[in-house]
Amino acid sequence: MSNEDHHIAGAAVDVPPDATLAAPGVRGWVRRFRALRGHALVLTTQIAVLVVLLVSWEIATANSKLNAFLFGSPSAIWGFLVQMWKDGSLITDTRITALETLLGFLAGNVLGTLIGLTLWYSRFVSRVVQPFVVAIGSIPIIALAPICIIWFGTGLSSKVAMATLSVVVVALITAYKGAMSVDVDQINLMRTLGASKRHIFRKLIVPASLGDIFAGLKLTAGFALIGAIIGEFMSSSAGLGHAIFKAGSLYIIPKVFAALVVTIALALCLTYVVGKIEKLLLPWRPDL
């Protein structure tokens, strides 16, 4: 009897803190509407800032040939974008750079994450490896570009190698950090449940590190692109880096900016996709 009483009390006390997860009632919709309105406000402000910047840029360069030559102008940049689209170079260059970036991004992250996570297994090995990782991580990536060209040639593979190199150390460090920051009590609990080291690795360390790994993925999407562009700067016959380099050498400033705009768009796309995948794979996390 008394137990039943307490169960009723228990039900009254233990109400989930986030009511929207239990039942999306009117309050849930109101909250969603407010969130949406907040979103819209941020977006509008961002667009306004961009428009103001572009208009002042246009005005500042409109009355001076020299300024227009030195700084380009939004209208000239747009003109080059249209031209690049029409002659097909926009698509080919973007496709090549995107491919280099993506391959390097994948290779670097797979390699770095695998090494970073496995270092969790052995405190000894990780301590031995640590100074080497720091040393490799401190090499300016641009210094490796000529070597990459010599080793891998002037084609796709040298750029993929550059992109991989700019990603791998960061991926390694974030994955390792994620693995090492798992709560000791959590590991102890797994041990009392009878888990072996392999169990702990698979059921606790890897999923617990996913948050850090995805933070690394978002970070390294940009790094991979930078690596690929640097590779194209050194020696290439196509790609956005190639377009930037060529236009720069010929003093066609607006075309440099046009290629840069495409590069930025590419980076944003990549980060966006990674974010989407993160949401799909880590559904338990609250919205970031």
Next chain:
Amino acid sequence: MFGEETGTASEVIANISITLGHGEVVSIVGPSGCGKSTLLNLLCGLLPRTAGEVLWYGHASTGMPKRVGYMLQKDLLLPWRTTLKNVTLGLEIHNMSSRERTEKAHQLLDTVGLKGFHDYYPSALSGGMRQRVALARTLANEPEVLLLDEPFGSLDFQTKLVLENDMARLVRSQKRSLLLITHDVEEAVSLSDRVIVLTHRPARIRAIHEIDIDIDRTDMMAARESPNFTDYIRTIWSELEVERQT
């Protein structure tokens, strides 16, 4: 006799000998920082001992003993697993088939009063509910001995009472042994057959009280209303108070 241990580690724990009998509920109270948690971690082999021994069923144990359930103040639920999957964690490790463990986890969630919450992620549950899931996860491995380190420490009074009741009911009806570490004297007295009071670091046993409350031991309110209850509380409090001042 079910098990006996004598833990001695310089500075933290001095000469202590505690026996936990089969089906017994024993609480350990002591001034904060006296090494209660260390004692518990030694018992279940999470910490290496510098001296002394732990006997399970009269046999010296090295490393992790089997059939032990361990629960802390932190619920330590895995945020990427649903309630159900958190409960099945230990069963997965012991290679129980998927169908069997799901069935068992559903049953356990029913017994801890969380029917219908199997698909929730921990982030959507209240503190009390999360601790219930942690209890279900601990019970899933059918432990004969439960080692609990302030399991209700972070809960509000009302939730705590309800959970203590449920814990007492589950442990006593299933004849499991329970060693509870707590700083809450009322919790210790109302729940246990025996309360052990520890001294300051290095921890020694200051007193052992056999709790003789002549009522249903799964009703925490009734225990609190029994005439002896306040005497026990007062005695233990004064012992702890002396420890605080020395």
